[in-house]
Amino acid sequence: xxxxxIELIVMQLFTGLALGTVFVLLAVGLSMVFGLLTVVNFxxxxxxxxxxxxxxxxxxxxxxxxxxxxGVPLVVGxxxxxxxxxxxxxxxxxxxxxxxxxxxxxxxxxxxxxxIAFGTSGVPFSAPPSLQGALNLGFGYFPLYRVFLxxxxxxxxxxxxxxxxxxxxxxxxxAGARDPEIVRVLGIDVSRVWLLVFGLGTAxxxxxxxxxxxxxxxxxxxxxxxxxxxxxxxxxxxxxxxxGAVVAGLLVGVVVSMTSLFAPAFADMSMFALMALVLVxxxxxxxxxAGLMGG
Amino acid sequence: MLKVEDLEAWYGRSxxxxxxxxxxxxxxxxxxxxxxxxGKTTTLRALMGLVAKRHGRVEFEGRxxxxxxxxxxxRHGLAYVPEDRSIVPGLTVRENLRLGLLxxxxxxxxxxxxxxxxxxxxxxxxxxxxxxxxxxxGEQQMLAIARALAADPRMILLDEPSEGIMPVLVDxxxxxxxxxxxxxxxxxxxxxxVDRALAISDRAYIMDQGVIVHESGAAALLAxxxxxxxYCSV
Ligand SMILES: Nc1ncnc2c1ncn2[C@@H]1O[C@H](COP(=O)(O)OP(=O)(O)O)[C@@H](O)[C@H]1O
Ligand SMILES: [Mg+2]
Numbered sequence: 221x222x223x224x225x226i227e228l229i230v231m232q233l234f235t236g237l238a239l240g241t242v243f244v245l246l247a248v249g250l251s252m253v254f255g256l257l258t259v260v261n262f263x264x265x266x267x268x269x270x271x272x273x274x275x276x277x278x279x280x281x282x283x284x285x286x287x288x289x290x291g292v293p294l295v296v297g298x299x300x301x302x303x304x305x306x307x308x309x310x311x312x313x314x315x316x317x318x319x320x321x322x323x324x325x326x327x328x329x330x331x332x333x334x335x336i337a338f339g340t341s342g343v344p345f346s347a348p349p350s351l352q353g354a355l356n357l358g359f360g361y362f363p364l365y366r367v368f369l370x371x372x373x374x375x376x377x378x379x380x381x382x383x384x385x386x387x388x389x390x391x392x393x394x395a396g397a398r399d400p401e402i403v404r405v406l407g408i409d410v411s412r413v414w415l416l417v418f419g420l421g422t423a424x425x426x427x428x429x430x431x432x433x434x435x436x437x438x439x440x441x442x443x444x445x446x447x448x449x450x451x452x453x454x455x456x457x458x459x460x461x462x463x464g465a466v467v468a469g470l471l472v473g474v475v476v477s478m479t480s481l482f483a484p485a486f487a488d489m490s491m492f493a494l495m496a497l498v499l500v501x502x503x504x505x506x507x508x509x510a511g512l513m514g515g
Numbered sequence: 516m517l518k519v520e521d522l523e524a525w526y527g528r529s530x531x532x533x534x535x536x537x538x539x540x541x542x543x544x545x546x547x548x549x550x551x552x553x554g555k556t557t558t559l560r561a562l563m564g565l566v567a568k569r570h571g572r573v574e575f576e577g578r579x580x581x582x583x584x585x586x587x588x589x590r591h592g593l594a595y596v597p598e599d600r601s602i603v604p605g606l607t608v609r610e611n612l613r614l615g616l617l618x619x620x621x622x623x624x625x626x627x628x629x630x631x632x633x634x635x636x637x638x639x640x641x642x643x644x645x646x647x648x649x650x651x652x653g654e655q656q657m658l659a660i661a662r663a664l665a666a667d668p669r670m671i672l673l674d675e676p677s678e679g680i681m682p683v684l685v686d687x688x689x690x691x692x693x694x695x696x697x698x699x700x701x702x703x704x705x706x707x708x709v710d711r712a713l714a715i716s717d718r719a720y721i722m723d724q725g726v727i728v729h730e731s732g733a734a735a736l737l738a739x740x741x742x743x744x745x746y747c748s749v
Contacts, residue, residue, distance in 0.1 A: 388617055395603045395614055402601035405563060407589030407618025407666065 224481070227360045232481045233474060234357070238366035238435075240473020241373035245428035246446060247453035247465035248380070249421035255460025256397045256417050258316060259308060263323040264425050264450055265443030266330040271296045271426025272433040272442060273334050276343050285348035288430055296426025297419045304418035309411065327443070335440045342439035365434055372431070377466060380424075384462070393417060397460070452491050456498045458505025468506060516541040516670060516701050517562075517593075522571035524561045531557050533725040534571070539670070544692070544702045546712040546733065548747055549722035555705040556598055558722070559672045563588055563595045576669070590618055592669035596676065600659040602647040609643045611658055615665030632661045635691070653684030660691070670701040677708050689715060709747050713737040721746045 250264050274295045275288045282288075303326065311318040346352070347365040354361035384390035396403045396413045403410050429442070436442065453472050457464025472491050480487035498506060517539040524532040532554050539545045547555050561569045564585040573580040575593055583591075603611055612629050616622050633640040636657050642650060647658055656676055663671055677685045685708070692715050695702065706712035713719055716733035723746050729736075736742060 388613070388622075391606075391610055391613060392617065395606060395610075398605060399601055399603050401565065402597070402603060403614070404585040405565070405589060405595050405597070405601070406615050406662070407586045408614075409584070409586045 229481070231360050231362065232477050234362055235366065236474035236477030237470060238369050238473070239477055240470035241369055242428050242432045242435075242469075243449055243453045243472050244377070244466050244469030245373060245424050245431070246450035247457060247469050248377070248462060249424040249428075250450045251454045251457065251460055251462065251465045253418055253421040254454070256393065257308075257312075257319075257414050259319040259323070259418075260316060261323050261421070262320060262447065263303070263327040263330060264421075265447030266327040267296055267300065267422045267425040267443075268429035268432075268446050269334055269440060269443035270299065270330055271429030272345070272438045273338055273343075273429075274426065275430035275433055276338070276345055276438055279345070285351070289427075292430045293423035293427045296429075297423030300422025301415060301419040303422070304415050308418065309414070312414075327447075331440050331443065338440070340440060342437055345433045345438045347434040369431055369435075376424075376427075381462070389416065449491065452495045455505055456495055458507040461505070461507035464505055464507030516543075516576060517703070518572075518574040519558075519562070520572040520574075522558070522561055522573065523569065524557055524566045525568040526557075526566070531725050532561060532569075535722075535725070535727055537720050537727055537730075539701060539703050541669075541701055542699050543718065544696050544704060544716045546704045546706055546716040546719040547722055548706060548709050548712065548719060550747065553722045554725040555722055556674055557725075559595060559597075559674050559703070559705060562672060563593070586618065589666070589668070592667075593672070594663040594666070594668035594670070595672040596656075596659045596663045596674060598674040598678070600655050602650070602655050602658060604648050606647055607644050608639055608647050608650070608658055611647045612639075612643075612662055612665055615662035619666035621667065628665060632665060635664075636661045638687075651681075651684075653680040653688075656680055656684075656688065660688075664695075670703070671695075672703045672705075674705045675707055676704075677706065677711070685711070709743060710737065 246264065246268065250261060253259050253261050271292050274292045278288045278291045279285065307322055307326065308319050311322060351365045351368050353364050355364045355367050357367075384393060392403065392408055392413050393416070396408075396410050400410050403413070432446075449472070453465060453468045456472060457466075457468030472494060475490050475494050476487060479490035502508075519535060519537050522532055522535040523530070535554070535558055537545070537547070547558065549555055557566060560566050562573060562580070564580070564583060569581065571581065575588070575591060578591065580588055580591075580593075589595075603614065606614070609629060612632060613625065616625055616628060621628060629643070633643065638654050638657055639661060642654070647655065650658060660673070660676065676688055680688070689711055692702065692704070696715060704712055704716065713733045713736055719731060719733050719736045720727045721729040721736075721742065728746065729742060731739070
């Protein structure tokens with residue numbers, strides 16, 4: 221590490237965490253939908269793209285980033301509800317490949333719609349003025365937007381955790397993940413639970429798209445690498461584990477950003493190396509498959 | 516209250532229930548006994564809508580149930596305690612009880628209802644915040660029954676509640692059934708401990724190879740050693 225000032229390393233670590241929060245948000249939705257519905261959602265990256273573009277649209281309309289922050293998850297979540305209800309639901313019980321192929325095709329349709337509505341080249345989107353500039357963290361200046369991103373995601377994840385652990389909807393989600401039959405026997409319509417979870421997963425993916433937009437740019441193809449990243453994080457963390465998504469997301473973010481500092485040529489492949497390593501040591505991922513919130 | 520006519524059920528291609536006919540009147544306790552594999556569990560599962568391929572007529576309080584989804588049956592007052600108890604992993608005793616209440620219109624009185632259940636099931640009382648799975652087999656069975664009672668059902672289906680449970684807890688459980696019966700609960704009970712089941716039942720059916728082969732008053736069957744020998748000995 222000779223030649224690298226400690227401040228630079230710490231700054232890069234923090235950059236990794238900021239990047240990691242986007243991974244966490246993506247993986248949470250993907251992992252939740254897989255853990256409960258056993259649907260491998262190949263449209264997850266497309267929902268992320270739609271989230272970013274919905275943000276662009278709402279920002280053009282209102283000029284207010286905070287409106288986007290509320291509006292984007294609502295809009296994308298609603299699209300998710302419609303997709304589950306009318307496209308995914310008829311495929312339950314038919315094996316894992318049906319919803320997989322469906323969402324794979326849906327991803328193309330959604331991205332094509334984005335191209336038709338917003339054009340094939342990218343559109344500019346920057347952080348709101350109040351979140352531009354840099355914050356002095358004591359050891360150096362750090363972009364304010366990334367500090368916001370880490371803080372906002374933390375609050376969001378705590379909220380999600382409280383929702384799952386403390387509310388009756390969360391109780392049904394946890395029970396439905398482990399024993400859907402007894403949930404039905406006790407008078408609860410599980411299909412509404414699956415609907416809610418799918419909507420929640422897509423809402424969070426859309427939100428991730430909006431939050432990443434000022435950092436990573438907005439183009440119709442932005443969801444493609446992201447889908448891969450989300451799968452890597454989900455596999456590293458363990459399919460279906462929320463805690464796994466959080467830890468693995470941050471870990472992958474830090475690994476990628478550290479490799480781009482010390483060995484830039486390997487930055488792109490570092491997350492795959494990490495995934496391979498985890499798969500060799502713990503094939504079920506860091507947090508196994510004890511079920512949602514299981515570890 | 517419950518009337519089952521020509522109920523048929525299949526697992527894949529195997530024809531399991533071959534026209535089952537039975538009825539349970541309001542306030543009755545009725546036992547279904549028979550060897551392992553006779554189709555008792557399948558009958559209860561079909562009544563709850565848990566067998567994919569089924570046919571026939573199931574009338575509950577004048578309403579045809581067979582086409583209704585499982586969760587609607589519970590909402591109409593039909594509760595079911597499965598053979599494996601189905602205590603949800605990772606959930607506390609209290610959360611398991613809450614689960615039984617979520618579909619009930621009395622959800623607002625949750626604290627009061629859980630309090631009342633804890634009085635009826637003293638073994639659960641001091642374990643409310645323990646993970647349900649860590650309870651002993653008998654306690655888990657008590658929890659499963661308490662959960663099924665949470666929403667004040669009009670009828671309860673019990674699948675071998677005494678299976679694999681310490682004798683002292685079995686006594687406690689049958690005392691509870693006596694009490695439920697005295698309060699007017701309608702019960703359809705599947706049991707292997709024939710004597711105990713018959714002792715608290717009004718009537719009984721014997722099931723064999725997917726059909727009801729015999730129906731009689733519980734006392735009469737209790738006295739009929741030959742019948743018991745023929746269909747219930749392992
Ligand atoms: N899930 C299943 N798939 C296929 N066959 C089953 C299944 N469950 C039970 N069976 C068969 O159905 C018959 C009735 O089983 P069951 O209703 O469990 O009997 P009982 O509860 O009286 O012991 C048995 O022959 C059993 O092997
Ligand atoms: Mg059985």
